[in-house]
Structure formats: structure tokens, C-alpha cells
Amino acid sequence: MKTIKNVLLTGLFMISMAAMANNEKVTTKEGNVTITEENETVAVSVLNTNNASYQLFIYSNNGDLVFKGKLGDQASLGKAFDFKTAEKGEYTFKVVSTNGEQFAKSIKIG
Numbered sequence: 001m002k003t004i005k006n007v008l009l010t011g012l013f014m015i016s017m018a019a020m021a022n023n024e025k026v027t028t029k030e031g032n033v034t035i036t037e038e039n040e041t042v043a044v045s046v047l048n049t050n051n052a053s054y055q056l057f058i059y060s061n062n063g064d065l066v067f068k069g070k071l072g073d074q075a076s077l078g079k080a081f082d083f084k085t086a087e088k089g090e091y092t093f094k095v096v097s098t099n100g101e102q103f104a105k106s107i108k109i110g
Contacts, residue, residue: 031101031103032046032047032048032049033045033046033095033103034046034047035093035105035107037107037109039084040082040083040084040086040109040110041080041081041082041083041084042080042081042083042091042093042107042109043078043079043080043081044056044071044078044079044080044081044093044095045076045077045078046071046076046077046078046095047075047076048073048074048075048076048077049075050097050099050101051073051075052073052097052098052099052101053070053072053073053097053098054070054071054072054073054077054095054096054097054098055068055069055070055071055095055096055097056068056069056070056071056079056093056094056095056096057093057094057096058081058091058092058093058094059091059092059094060087060089060091061089061090061091066091067081071095083109083110086109088109088110089108089109089110090106090107090108090109091106091107091109092104092105092106092107093105093106093107
């Protein structure tokens, strides 16, 4: 009985690892900013330890501003974007705080 249980657990582990391998996930973390891209969905989060107010800008690969918005000034900030219907290419995410901190990262979609 114990052997069957171990075989089943090993099989479930292998299946879950194979499923995870098919979902590419890219995570970039610099300071308090984390940007995660998975399945053409990009999540931006900020751990706001300085009690600053943050804004997010997203630029297309030709430099056009495609999003501008406030993330806020709470202790933990975040926003997710669905790029499944967006034009394929590289997008630059720029996070700017009222304290003058800036972070920029380019993410390739598609």
C-alpha cells in the first residue's frame, strides 16, 4: 500500500512539473518593484516601505505611451495587465515614485 502511494505521489509530482514547464514565467525584481510576466499577463507590484506615491507608465516598442496611471501610496501596491489581445512586441514598464525613485523594465510579449 505504501509503495502504491509513493508511486502515485511521484506521478502527480511529475505531472505538475510538466504543466509548470509549459507556462513560461519571467520575474524581475529590483529593490521594492517586482514585475512578473506569465502567459501574456504582466503583474507589477511595489512594496512601498517609504510611504511614497507611485505612478506607472507603459510604453510600446516604438515609444508610444500606452498606459499612464497611479498605483497609489499604500504599503503594498499592484496592478495586472492582460496582453493577450495587445499587439505583439516589447513593452517598457516604468515605475516612478514621488521620492524620485525610478525603475524601468522591458518585457517581450508574444
